[in-house]
Amino acid sequence: MKNKCLLLAPLVIVACGVQNNITFSTQTGNCADGTINAPYCMGVTIQNNSGGQNWITNTNFPINNLTLNVSGPSNVGYPTSQGSNLDPNNCLGSSISPGGSCTFYLWLQGESAAIGQKPAIGLTANYSINDTLFGGGSSSASASLTVFELPSLLISTSTGWVESYNVNNGFSSSANYHGESENVVNAYTNDNYYGFLYLAGNNGIYLSGNGNYVLNATNQSTSIKGASNLLINGQTLYAIPTGSLSTSVYSAGIQKESFSWQTYASGLTNAATNVSAINGSRIFVGQSNVPSVFVCLNPTGSSTTSCVAEGIPVPGASSLNVLAYSNLGTANGGQTALTGVVAGANNGLWVESGTVGMATNSWLPVYVSATTPIATSINKIVADNSLNLYIVDANSNFYVMTANGGNSATAKTNWTLPSGTSVAAMVYDNAGQTLYVTTSGGMIYGCSNLAGGGACTQVGQAALSPNVTGLSIVTSLSSW
Structure with missing residues (x-):
């Protein structure tokens, strides 16, 4: 990630080490086709700075170029592997503004885990931060979530x-x-x-x-x-x-x-x-x-x-x-x-x-x-x-x-x-x-x-x- 410090007079705004406050929430049982309470499905909402713009802590920038990586069991369907069917809101192709959010979906493709196990699914969202308000460039960051089968x-x-x-x-x-x-x-x-x-x-x-x-x-x-x-x-x-x-x-x-x-x-x-x-x-x-x-x-x-x-x-x-x-x-x-x-x-x-x-x-x-x-x-x-x-x-x-x-x-x-x-x-x-x-x-x-x-x-x-x-x-x- 690039670190940039910008000094303006008479107000000093420090934008060093830009890192948006990205959070996840999950909706167990929600499917991309609108079905609810389905064991194989989960909605995942990614939110960019839930408090909206915050000029002091530098979490005020939109994010885009979202990509997803999933580790763990191979039977997990997600937008990068399954395409737009699991990304009906086009999270991977959108810009998420401060205070905004977008929901995509995970969907199991059959059974893979044994009774008595609970394998972890690691989800990493990589994205670009558009911190260009004061003439800077973009930087890259990531956020992670763990769920389970x-x-x-x-x-x-x-x-x-x-x-x-x-x-x-x-x-x-x-x-x-x-x-x-x-x-x-x-x-x-x-x-x-x-x-x-x-x-x-x-x-x-x-x-x-x-x-x-x-x-x-x-x-x-x-x-x-x-x-x-x-x-x-x-x-x-x-x-x-x-x-x-x-x-x-x-x-x-x-x-x-x-x-x-x-x-x-x-x-x-x-x-x-x-x-x-x-x-x-x-x-x-x-x-x-x-x-x-x-x-x-x-x-x-x-x-x-x-x-x-x-x-x-x-x-x-x-x-x-x-x-x-x-x-x-x-x-x-x-x-x-x-x-x-x-x-x-x-x-x-x-x-x-x-x-x-x-x-x-x-x-x-x-x-x-x-x-x-x-x-x-x-x-x-x-x-x-x-x-x-x-x-x-x-x-x-x-x-x-x-x-x-x-x-x-x-x-x-x-x-x-x-x-x-x-x-x-x-x-x-x-x-x-x-x-x-x-x-x-x-x-x-x-x-x-x-x-x-x-x-x-x-x-x-x-x-x-x-x-x-x-x-x-x-x-x-x-x-x-």
Whole structure:
């Protein structure tokens, strides 16, 4: 920075070491598109000398040529990296006068931090000070701000409560909140665009974000109430209602909290609650009365999406408990093509062979050795970012199916839970390489997938609310 001293008679004004009083303030949850309370977003306001012009302390000059540098996690979007979309007020191209301010935005691009961590994001604003009032030139300066990525485990309950667990609060009495007038939640999902958690209740579909924020996302013209399944792909939310609308899948874009539900596909019958999976635009839904699957897709040569039978019923099963999808490759030494659909039934774990959309597809058992199929009732299945599948059965035995691994699985004998523990929900922490599971009473355990990982260990204290049915990971931008 240049230092300049200017002497004028009869008044002496000293302008040595010019350094404007630049301050930052943050607006947690504010997005560049106007969405509020979104965990992935933060507004950042830079202010040039909040007191306005001050001739004595030399903080009276406009600033311009603003540039931003960000250090820390690579998933942070900011104006320099993402362009004008995150700088709607053109802070980088404007001059900020004394007393003036300008707001730009940070926006997470998905998840990157592990539960138990809180990585710092260093933001440096470099700018020019136009100190030319008395014939001087411009000088350069900078100001810095530190914010954080705060990953949280979110539990949701069958009675509409949501709680968060993180390194800042643990399970805090101020971190649980309830959907207004909502006492039943059938399904849940979360997006990787805003970081909202979506809850399907009897009175509508709700999205929850920072703090106690809960918004009814049900469009008044199409009442998506009592949805039995919720799925998300990119920025599109899919729901399967109950009642008179239960034969169709409905979709809505999630942008700017504006939900306009449209019929996506029709032809379903007896959709089971929370027995569904998604792969791109293809949605797989289990039936409640028979162990069979529907797929909702665009048939070849058709311009409409419909739901059709996907394979024969699972052999010997009386019910389907869970569906999942992965890129499984082939079975039987490369002789049998697999669709990627995985079914957890009351009689074990199965993969579908054939081509997606064919009613004649059949099912193959999943083996943990050449001759030992997994034949116990399957409880939950979740996938990681590589589409490896993590499975737990009714006896709390864990298995892993790797992508392109055919119809084989590996028993995770080192992952053990206290005797009598039943898993109510699971989620995989990709950054921390840990599978988190919770009981219906809200006790959470972490099962490390790192080399040398042993028994699953308890995480914090039990949640405040019982009847847990959902477990998610959502990171928020935090000022502390």
